[in-house]
Amino acid sequence: MDNKFLEQPHETTKIKKVIGIVSGKGGVGKSLVTSLLAVAMSNKGYKVGVLDADVTGPSIPKVFGIKEKPFADNNENIFPVKSKKDISIMSANLLLERETDPVIWRGPVITGIIKQFWKNVLWNELDYMFIDMPPGTGDVPLTVFQTIPVNGIIVVTSPQELVSMIVEKAVNMAKMMDIPILGLVENMSYIKCPDCGKEIKIFGESKIDDVAKKFNISVVDKMPVNPEITALCDKGEIETAPDGNLKNIVDIL
Template identity: 50%
Template sequence: MNKQSNVQKVVAIVSGKGGVGKSSVTGLLAVNTSEKGYFTGILDADITGPSIGKMFGINDRAYGTEDGLIYPAVTNREIKIITSNMLLDEEDKAVMWRGLLINGAVKDFYSKVLWGDLDVLYIDMPPGTGDVPLTIYQSLPIDGIVLVTTPQDLVSMIVSKAVDMAHQMDVPILGVIENMSYMECPCCNQRIYPFGEGRVEEFAEKHGIQVLAKLPIVAKITQAADQGEFEQLEYTGLAKAVDSIFKQLQIEEPDELV
């Protein structure tokens, strides 16, 4: 990391496969963290499938200094973000990079971005247990991971593989978040389980980790992401999860920070 950056804790958001809402969870964690008064950043490590930039309405290209450092985008709430879309002339262009180039970009996003002072840097990891996640585990000082899953994933080996990878890399698992857990009927508020009732508690107990949250399907979250207004989203469903993560990592309260 460059001398102009001081990141206290690094938390990776991990999923066994794509399509579970990992980026949305990353964004919600960052917004809820910022609302609590912490200095927050997001490193979008999903180089070939970035979505953080669109979610937060980031359209500007990245620019740097004469000595090769990179300025992150800064949102209205001062969340600092770097994503591969900021390197492209057009955001809808495919990122057709080989593994070595992708791995190098992820390392540069951590070491060459001017993060300044951050209490926590969230890393939106690429899904799975392949080359890029392995590089991140080996190259970046990950303090802990948050596992994101959905009810139907819990009956497969996919999530267990992500847990096993974290154990093999000796990285603490801070907890699991079950996304798309249920939806509430707008008429009677009864919970409906479109993917069946998950067994996240059973899964967590089996692996000795805690359940941080069970997130419902909420239309306004998807709408905010599509419209680039994620930061304006008034949703505190992960506030308690942030508290638990910070307690485990022993991050001080904002009013206690020097």
């Protein structure tokens, strides 16, 4: 894609790799995957940032247990909030009076906020920035891709969805933007029996490997429904989650 669409970040911002995490709709685990990838790379010693661009359901601060407001100076510079493990985080939720306030901004306002998060936030030097993208493949995610130079996309699906159609839409969007799809995550793929460890596929045999093959995507991770992870999200302690949930994807980042 022509670079003229891309916006320049703050002059002090230097980011080596920007990864966008997309899904067909909300509730499939996009924010969880974004957070787990950020934590995994941070645990490896990289400098990591998370840009929560899902203004419709900004849940990143919650899973990291962040309540403080980002500091802004007189020159419209915004400083990201740091997590316990020093991950830099920016989210619309941090700008709301109360974190339970509903967000009813329309498309243009949302894209304006996301542009600000890119241009006015002093991200400093990062090895990885993970972007929790707005769900779907509509105007808002497209504008994000036209604003921020995303290096690769990870698609999150759940077995209850029309996975092939969702991946196809993401593939088409990625092609249009000339950004590679790095891998697929099938979330809530199975549950593990707490007694014997057996993997129970509550939604039947997974179709994700066939879908990956169909679209020529080689990296796939399958993540179980894990009540311990839900609990960590609720407590704002996602940074203490064990590594290894998204091993195949982490290996290629």
